[in-house]
Amino acid sequence: METLFIPLDYDYFDWQGKNYLRIIGRNEKGKRLCVIDKFNPYLWAILKKGVSEEKIKNLIQKIEKINIKGSTRITTIKKVEVKDKRFLGKQVKALKIFITNYKDAHPVADELDFPEIDARRGYDVPLLTKYIIESGFVPLKWHKIKGRLLNGTLEFGGIDRIDVDECYEAEKIEEAEEQAFHPRILAFDIEAGEFGIGKGEILMVSLVGKNFKKVLSWKKCPENLDYVECFKDEADMLETFVKYVREFSPDVLVGYFSDGFDMPYLRARAEKNKVRLALGLDNRQPTFARGRIPSASIAGIVHIDIFRFIDSVYSQYLTSETLGLNDVASELLGEGKKDFDAFEHVKNKKQEWQEFFEYNLQDSVLTYKLAEKLWPDMLEFSKIIQEPLFEITRSSMSQHVEAFILHHLERYNEIEEKRPLHDEIGERRQREKYEGAFVFQPTPGLYENLAIFDFTSMHASIIVSHNISKTTLLEKKEKDCYESPELELEGRKRKFYFSKKPGFFPSLLGEIVELRKKYKKEFKEQPDPIKKARSNAYKLLANAYYGYTGFFGARYYSVESAASTLAFVRKFNKWTIEKVSEQGYKVIFGDTDSVGFKLSGKTKEQTLKFLEKLNSELPGIMELELEGFYKRGIWVKKRTGDFGAKKKYALIDEQGKLKVRGFETVRRDWCPLARQLQNKVLQAILEDGNEKKALELIKETIKKIKNREVNKKDIMIRTQLKKPLDEYKSITPHVIAARKIKEKGLPIDLGMLLEYFIAETRGKKKLVREKVKLPDEKGEYNIKYYLERQILPAVENIIEVFNVNGKEIINGKKQMKLLDF
DNA sequence: GTTAAGGCCATACC
DNA sequence: ACCGGTATGGCCTTAAC
Numbered sequence: 079m080e081t082l083f084i085p086l087d088y089d090y091f092d093w094q095g096k097n098y099l100r101i102i103g104r105n106e107k108g109k110r111l112c113v114i115d116k117f118n119p120y121l122w123a124i125l126k127k128g129v130s131e132e133k134i135k136n137l138i139q140k141i142e143k144i145n146i147k148g149s150t151r152i153t154t155i156k157k158v159e160v161k162d163k164r165f166l167g168k169q170v171k172a173l174k175i176f177i178t179n180y181k182d183a184h185p186v187a188d189e190l191d192f193p194e195i196d197a198r199r200g201y202d203v204p205l206l207t208k209y210i211i212e213s214g215f216v217p218l219k220w221h222k223i224k225g226r227l228l229n230g231t232l233e234f235g236g237i238d239r240i241d242v243d244e245c246y247e248a249e250k251i252e253e254a255e256e257q258a259f260h261p262r263i264l265a266f267d268i269e270a271g272e273f274g275i276g277k278g279e280i281l282m283v284s285l286v287g288k289n290f291k292k293v294l295s296w297k298k299c300p301e302n303l304d305y306v307e308c309f310k311d312e313a314d315m316l317e318t319f320v321k322y323v324r325e326f327s328p329d330v331l332v333g334y335f336s337d338g339f340d341m342p343y344l345r346a347r348a349e350k351n352k353v354r355l356a357l358g359l360d361n362r363q364p365t366f367a368r369g370r371i372p373s374a375s376i377a378g379i380v381h382i383d384i385f386r387f388i389d390s391v392y393s394q395y396l397t398s399e400t401l402g403l404n405d406v407a408s409e410l411l412g413e414g415k416k417d418f419d420a421f422e423h424v425k426n427k428k429q430e431w432q433e434f435f436e437y438n439l440q441d442s443v444l445t446y447k448l449a450e451k452l453w454p455d456m457l458e459f460s461k462i463i464q465e466p467l468f469e470i471t472r473s474s475m476s477q478h479v480e481a482f483i484l485h486h487l488e489r490y491n492e493i494e495e496k497r498p499l500h501d502e503i504g505e506r507r508q509r510e511k512y513e514g515a516f517v518f519q520p521t522p523g524l525y526e527n528l529a530i531f532d533f534t535s536m537h538a539s540i541i542v543s544h545n546i547s548k549t550t551l552l553e554k555k556e557k558d559c560y561e562s563p564e565l566e567l568e569g570r571k572r573k574f575y576f577s578k579k580p581g582f583f584p585s586l587l588g589e590i591v592e593l594r595k596k597y598k599k600e601f602k603e604q605p606d607p608i609k610k611a612r613s614n615a616y617k618l619l620a621n622a623y624y625g626y627t628g629f630f631g632a633r634y635y636s637v638e639s640a641a642s643t644l645a646f647v648r649k650f651n652k653w654t655i656e657k658v659s660e661q662g663y664k665v666i667f668g669d670t671d672s673v674g675f676k677l678s679g680k681t682k683e684q685t686l687k688f689l690e691k692l693n694s695e696l697p698g699i700m701e702l703e704l705e706g707f708y709k710r711g712i713w714v715k716k717r718t719g720d721f722g723a724k725k726k727y728a729l730i731d732e733q734g735k736l737k738v739r740g741f742e743t744v745r746r747d748w749c750p751l752a753r754q755l756q757n758k759v760l761q762a763i764l765e766d767g768n769e770k771k772a773l774e775l776i777k778e779t780i781k782k783i784k785n786r787e788v789n790k791k792d793i794m795i796r797t798q799l800k801k802p803l804d805e806y807k808s809i810t811p812h813v814i815a816a817r818k819i820k821e822k823g824l825p826i827d828l829g830m831l832l833e834y835f836i837a838e839t840r841g842k843k844k845l846v847r848e849k850v851k852l853p854d855e856k857g858e859y860n861i862k863y864y865l866e867r868q869i870l871p872a873v874e875n876i877i878e879v880f881n882v883n884g885k886e887i888i889n890g891k892k893q894m895k896l897l898d899f
Numbered sequence: 900g901t902t903a904a905g906g907c908c909a910t911a912c913c
Numbered sequence: 914a915c916c917g918g919t920a921t922g923g924c925c926t927t928a929a930c
Contacts, residue, residue: 369915370914370915390915473915474914474915474916475915475916476915476916477915479916503914507914511917511918512917512918513918514917514918514919515918515919516919517919517920621916622916624916624917625916625917626916627916628916628917628918629914629915629916629917630914630915631914631915640917644918669919669920670918670919716920716921716922717921717922717923718921718922723920723921723922724919724920724921725919725920725921726920726921740920740921742922745921745922747923807925807926808924808925808926809925809926810923810924810925811923811924845924845925846923846924846925847924847925867923871922871923
């Protein structure tokens with residue numbers, strides 16, 4: 079039998095002591111199929127240099143006798159082969175040791191304690207990763223499967239007795255031509271009576287798919303909402319939820335924060351009600367893998383918590399201030415959550431059931447739309463990294479980088495390095511920090527006609543151009559090698575040297591950068607979401623690569639590499655600043671990979687020509703590009719000290735578009751009133767080149783504050799709770815806000831955004847925290863606080879740029895003047 | 900009781 | 914534990930008077 083197949087969900091099982099894979103996917107007609115494949119696990123024993131043939135033979139005989147006896151299986155050595163391999167870039171002889179069950183790879187490695195063996199590797203890569211590398215059966219690409227149709231016999235212990243159309247035992251798997259694939263997506267969301275997992279009842283569950291929307295409820299039966307279905311109790315509702323999911327037969331079941339909330343809640347309530355949450359195609363209940371956030375997985379269906387993908391990968395593209403469903407959906411879909419206070423409804427037993435149902439449905443609608451919108455990104459990430467969707471949507475960027483490397487080592491005949499052990503991680507984390515990038519000290523002022531140059535993927539291009547990595551690092555200087563600038567590490571000045579023989583680590587990064595360029599070009603020529611996602615995925619990967627070298631959990635961790643890369647970053651940034659100055663431009667700012675300067679009478683054409691010249695002097699694939707030309711820009715004084723603040727500026731381009739960095743405008747822990755005013759002030763100043771209109775704007779706002787005409791939502795300050803409430807050494811306003819919420823009986827979650835305002839208070843209260851009130855608390859805003867601690871700080875150093883006697887203003891009269899308006 | 904320095908804390912830039 | 918160094922600035926805590 080032969081069929082086309084796209085693999086979606088990977089799982090493994092044991093049969094007669096051996097590992098098998100069960101892969102669920104679809105054929106080209108949309109039928110759901112299952113493929114059973116064998117797996118031949120092995121690990122590596124890297125031999126010491128110069129071990130004789132004779133000794134190797136003896137060693138192999140000893141190894142072949144190893145067996146691991148467990149309660150359910152005995153793992154033995156199937157065969158041992160001698161191979162010429164590379165390890166950390168060096169040529170080695172290694173034994174490829176095939177074993178019967180990968181779950182015992184670790185104990186087998188422990189047994190390989192022979193004097194001829196230098197190192198043991200390849201026992202700590204996750205089984206699925208190992209399988210995909212070996213089989214080439216990569217996720218989300220079409221394959222042609224030749225195999226035997228299984229028919230529900232007990233051949234594999236009945237593993238094929240699952241809810242699929244057909245199940246094959248694979249005999250041959252080969253890649254097939256690409257074609258479009260549209261997954262069946264089903265989104266879900268629950269509403270519960272209490273926030274604590276399982277503490278309250280699940281009041282309703284919504285489900286949204288293509289041409290499918292339902293709200294399941296048991297608390298209330300509305301007459302006029304056709305999508306609401308009513309049940310006699312919670313258990314009945316949960317059973318129907320399971321039934322509907324099974325009937326819809328989704329490839330992807332998606333929630334928003336469902337790993338952390340919906341799934342564990344469903345599990346807890348199902349247990350309580352003695353309902354089996356048999357969502358898996360094999361009728362199993364969801365399982366929860368351990369981890370910082372437990373990942374809920376369903377056999378045969380890819381459960382995606384879209385929040386986790388956004389959190390670890392996609393958030394870099396977002397400007398929303400929180401990663402909550404409302405903010406993210408508003409930004410990506412232009413549509414937010416329904417305005418409804420579910421907590422109020424439950425707590426005060428309100429009877430706004432219609433609104434509640436709509437609210438619940440809308441959450442699933444948004445989750446569904448987000449999943450559709452982000453599908454190209456998840457798809458491309460999965461195809462590029464070659465890891466299954468489930469893993470892709472839950473991994474950090476460093477894990478993505480590492481997985482990408484692991485999946486491409488075979489091309490370099492390279493044996494994988496091991497994961498650092500607990501003690502090693504500890505040591506790495508404790509080691510002294512190394513010096514970072516260079517930031518140019520700006521001079522405060524308003525400047526006209528500016529240009530900004532920046533390096534494209536600077537860290538990546540430095541690593542590639544200087545062949546920097548753990549495995550290309552030389553012990554000492556050689557005749558022809560790359561030499562890092564002098565840097566300080568562990569208290570002494572030193573340099574590092576890297577071989578000119580291309581290493582797999584920088585080479586792979588070189589490929590990533592190349593592919594990024596290629597797909598970016600393709601996207602520009604003929605834009606579509608897939609091309610965009612592909613180009614973005616490579617870009618993200620390239621940018622995360624440097625961070626990976628300095629990440630303590632990395633297999634290819636290398637402080638020397640990270641420190642050297644940064645030394646080059648500093649060198650090239652300063653080099654650019656110098657060159658630009660020498661050419662007669664006035665440099666205004668510079669940070670890490672960018673330099674901004676005044677055109678100083680030169681034309682754009684001259685500047686672009688000069689850019690070309692600079693590029694001809696850069697090594698390897700390093701490249702400077704024009705970030706943009708700007709009409710005006712403003713830099714302000716630091717609040718403490720009499721010099722320009724770094725990482726704080728605002729620019730306006732020729733189209734009048736504002737670009738604000740670092741100012742309160744872009745800081746979410748300032749009230750909207752101050753932020754909006756500052757933004758308007760910056761806009762006015764940069765448009766007109768003078769402060770007249772700005773002063774008017776400030777005057778207006780001050781008047782509004784004094785007359786108590788400011789909207790309440792505009793004075794709210796939002797601050798994130800970054801650690802458990804009782805760990806705070808300093809009791810700041812937002813800690814008070816959190817305590818107040820706790821007193822109300824609401825949950826305090828790590829990472830939640832606390833909202834509060836500063837109110838007028840009676841009596842002698844000096845500290846800000848004593849005036850904190852929650853949004854729904856009664857009280858008037860504190861005029862003095864908002865004038866002096868929000869509005870004034872947000873605008874005073876901006877308008878100060880226009881005053882010749884700048885120093886006097888900050889200490890004296892103008893402050894008073896401003897407030898006297 | 901007041902005040903300045905130092906530390907804690909959140910957030911931004913790249 | 915899940916990229917990390919550079920940087921700003923508010924507010925609290927502490928120590929000194």
